[in-house]
Amino acid sequence: MAKVLIDLFCGLGGASSAFSGENGWTVIRIDNNPELLDHVKGMWVLDMFDLVGTLAAIEAKLYDLNPSQVFIWASPPCTQFSTKNPNRDESTFDMTLLTNTKVLINELSERWPVTGFIIENVKGAVHAFNESLGPYTQRIGPFFLWGRFVPIACITAEVHRHRKPFNSTNSRTPLRSNIHAKIPYALSESLRLTLDRQLSLLRWVE
Numbered sequence: 001m002a003k004v005l006i007d008l009f010c011g012l013g014g015a016s017s018a019f020s021g022e023n024g025w026t027v028i029r030i031d032n033n034p035e036l037l038d039h040v041k042g043m044w045v046l047d048m049f050d051l052v053g054t055l056a057a058i059e060a061k062l063y064d065l066n067p068s069q070v071f072i073w074a075s076p077p078c079t080q081f082s083t084k085n086p087n088r089d090e091s092t093f094d095m096t097l098l099t100n101t102k103v104l105i106n107e108l109s110e111r112w113p114v115t116g117f118i119i120e121n122v123k124g125a126v127h128a129f130n131e132s133l134g135p136y137t138q139r140i141g142p143f144f145l146w147g148r149f150v151p152i153a154c155i156t157a158e159v160h161r162h163r164k165p166f167n168s169t170n171s172r173t174p175l176r177s178n179i180h181a182k183i184p185y186a187l188s189e190s191l192r193l194t195l196d197r198q199l200s201l202l203r204w205v206e
Contacts, residue, residue, distance in 0.1 A: 001068035002026040003195075006058060006108075008048065008074035008101060012175070013040040014183030015073045015120070018192045025192070028061055030054065035174055048076075051100045055107055062112055070108065071149075071195060072117040074101045078181060081125035093128050102132070115198075116149040118191075120183070140187060150198060154190035 003025045007016035010029040019025040020041065029040055032047040046054045062070070076097045079085060098119070105117050120143055121129060126136060133146040140154050173179065 002065045003069045004028060004062065004065060004067040004071070006030070006070065006072045008072065008104075009076055009097075010036075010040060010043060011075065011178040012036065012182045013043070014185065015075060015188055015191075017183075017185050018188035023192070024196075026065060026067075028058060030058075033175075033178070036178065039175070048097050048100050048104075051103060055104055058104075058108065059111070062108075068113060069195075070112050070114045072105055072108070072114060073120070073191075074105075074118070075120045075181060075183065076101060077177070078122045078125060079177060081128065082122055083124040085124075088124065090128065095128065095132065098129065098132055116147065116195075118145050118147040118149055120145050143183070143187065150194055152187070152190050152194050154187055 005016050005019045005025055005027050007013065007027060007029045010016065010031045011033075013020075013029055016027045016029060019027050027042065029043040030046045030048075031040070031043055032045060032049075034045050036043055037045065044057065046057055048054055080088065080093055082088065101119060105114070108114050118137075119129070119133065122142065123144060126144055129144070129146055130136065136144045136146045137149065138145045138151050140152065145152075
């Protein structure tokens with residue numbers, strides 16, 4: 001039985017980078033940008049605006065895997081929330097993707113062993129996300145994390161000093177927004193180690 005990490009809005013796959021390979025995890029990566037296919041191994045081109053289709057594809061894979069544990073990471077696009085965005089306007093924030101993410105997590109949790117989830121975004125999203133999700137659970141450098149998870153022990157200085165650039169990458173690079181938003185490997189590794197070290201309540205019962 002597999003341990004599964006679902007990486008929603010995966011971009012360049014930074015959040016799930018430490019889960020790939022021979023470590024007992026199977027990764028499901030989802031993004032709507034087909035230009036990422038050459039850069040992200042095993043990515044599925046699905047759109048979270050199409051909640052029904054995305055949920056159906058994930059569930060079909062989970063039926064095949066019969067997982068013992070599912071953890072969900074979601075990094076909805078942050079451009080509209082960034083305080084560096086000159087067009088930022090809280091009154092016009094489109095929260096559809098966040099709403100769909102919450103629904104997807106709830107639907108999967110009803111039928112699969114979802115042991116936790118993280119929804120990640122930037123400082124500029126805090127007010128809007130707090131209204132929808134409650135206060136953020138943990139901040140690690142510029143990464144604000146909401147969800148149900150054991151606090152991540154990430155003491156790597158490069159993560160805490162990390163700055164999410166805005167429009168500093170060559171504007172002709174089609175993946176510039178994905179480069180900006182990529183989660184550092186050190187944070188992914190800290191999450192994986194945190195999850196692998198957890199003792200489930202079932203082990204205490206047994």
